[in-house]
Amino acid sequence: MTSNVARETIDVTLGERSYPVWIGRGLLDDRARWRAALRGRHALVISNRTVAPLYLERVAQGLGDLQWSSFLLEDGETHKTFAHVGNALEALAMLGATRDACVIALGGGVVGDLAGFTAACWMRGIDFIQMPTTLLAMVDSSVGGKTGVNLPAGKNLVGAFHQPRAVVADIGTLDSLPEREYRAGLAEVIKGAAIGDAVFFEWLERQAQALARRDESTLIQAIAAKVRYKAGVVARDETEQGERALLNLGHTFGHALETAGRYTTLLHGEGVAVGMLLAARLSERLGMSAQADTLRLQGLLKAAGLPTGVPPGFEAERLLALMRLDKKNTAGALRLILWRGIGRAEIVSGVDEADVLAVLREAIA
Numbered sequence: 001m002t003s004n005v006a007r008e009t010i011d012v013t014l015g016e017r018s019y020p021v022w023i024g025r026g027l028l029d030d031r032a033r034w035r036a037a038l039r040g041r042h043a044l045v046i047s048n049r050t051v052a053p054l055y056l057e058r059v060a061q062g063l064g065d066l067q068w069s070s071f072l073l074e075d076g077e078t079h080k081t082f083a084h085v086g087n088a089l090e091a092l093a094m095l096g097a098t099r100d101a102c103v104i105a106l107g108g109g110v111v112g113d114l115a116g117f118t119a120a121c122w123m124r125g126i127d128f129i130q131m132p133t134t135l136l137a138m139v140d141s142s143v144g145g146k147t148g149v150n151l152p153a154g155k156n157l158v159g160a161f162h163q164p165r166a167v168v169a170d171i172g173t174l175d176s177l178p179e180r181e182y183r184a185g186l187a188e189v190i191k192g193a194a195i196g197d198a199v200f201f202e203w204l205e206r207q208a209q210a211l212a213r214r215d216e217s218t219l220i221q222a223i224a225a226k227v228r229y230k231a232g233v234v235a236r237d238e239t240e241q242g243e244r245a246l247l248n249l250g251h252t253f254g255h256a257l258e259t260a261g262r263y264t265t266l267l268h269g270e271g272v273a274v275g276m277l278l279a280a281r282l283s284e285r286l287g288m289s290a291q292a293d294t295l296r297l298q299g300l301l302k303a304a305g306l307p308t309g310v311p312p313g314f315e316a317e318r319l320l321a322l323m324r325l326d327k328k329n330t331a332g333a334l335r336l337i338l339w340r341g342i343g344r345a346e347i348v349s350g351v352d353e354a355d356v357l358a359v360l361r362e363a364i365a
């Protein structure tokens with residue numbers, strides 16, 4: 001992974017539901033390529049009011065001869081709701097969309113999750129294409145077929161597995177992405193390496209500066225490596241019966257941090273960064289891993305411009321209480337993704353809450 005790379009294609013291999021992930025600059029304008037993934041005469045583009053003014057026109061250029069319309073959300077996680085799925089379905093009805101219609105998701109993970117779920121619901125499932133415009137969506141949410149929305153009772157409580165027909169990751173769209181969102185996406189890149197690929201981790205350590213300044217060839221290679229890793233996991237365990245749960249490294253801690261900060265203190269990727277580090281410290285405490293690994297993870301997160309400490313004002317007991325609510329838990333015991341060092345994550349059940357609390361207290365002190 002050193003030469004100059006301008007484009008990458010990764011295949012997600014799922015039998016007849018297999019699909020390509022195209023990564024490169026200018027792909028939105030490569031219409032012949034993504035148009036081939038549309039089968040019928042109807043398309044609904046779902047986007048939001050931040051992204052649509054920037055990129056919808058370029059997608060529209062490729063849809064000229066079809067019957068299509070757009071459905072735009074207000075910006076933000078609070079709009080990833082069931083009510084808006086209903087509105088998007090109404091938009092498909094208005095369009096007269098048939099079973100061969102296609103939903104196109106143009107935006108970050110919020111748009112992608114809602115659009116994918118809309119596609120899963122219309123006539124019990126129609127095609128959709130992901131056009132991710134955040135780094136997080138390119139390396140994580142657009143690949144793997146998890147779709148859904150939030151309820152007042154919690155995030156992502158309603159959803160379906162529904163794989164896209166293609167993923168069009170035009171990295172040119174990242175030019176307008178705010179720096180903080182970009183770095184939050186890097187956390188999910190680092191996560192992939194930390195879970196299952198020590199060679200990729202070493203490469204990231206060497207490329208940290210280039211990635212931080214968004215060197216294009218390095219970025220394409222990093223996105224491709226993370227997507228390749230995730231695609232492999234998804235191909236082996238599409239519906240999360242086992243291995244796919246490893247992708248949640250740092251997420252139980254991270255979600256608790258996000259929730260405790262009322263989703264305004266930390267972005268998801270920032271919560272995952274701190275959460276991975278806490279998971280590494282807990283692993284160390286349980287004798288599963290060495291301090292040297294924790295320190296390397298900390299160093300890489302820092303180099304990527306990510307937070308590595310719990311923000312001020314957070315309480316250990318409150319965080320533990322939030323961690324108990326995690327979807328991954330079975331009744332009564334904490335089930336966490338921990339690691340045996342770089343590239344070797346593991347699912348660990350029955351983790352003693354006292355150890356979790358000790359790690360949280362140490363991080364807050």
Ligand code: NAD
Binds near residue numbers: 051107141173174
């Ligand atoms: P997001 O979709 O809210 O996008 C972040 C911000 O960037 C938003 O304000 C958005 O309008 C803006 N934006 C998007 N593209 C832009 C661009 N090119 N230029 C300028 N601004 C742009 O957040 P996200 O981090 O992309 O995704 C988070 C969501 O993804 C969460 O809802 C999470 O649950 C979900 N998610 C899903 C999966 C999955 O497997 N389905 C995995 C990870 C995360």
Ligand code: MG
Binds near residue numbers: 140188251268272
């Ligand atoms: Mg995540």
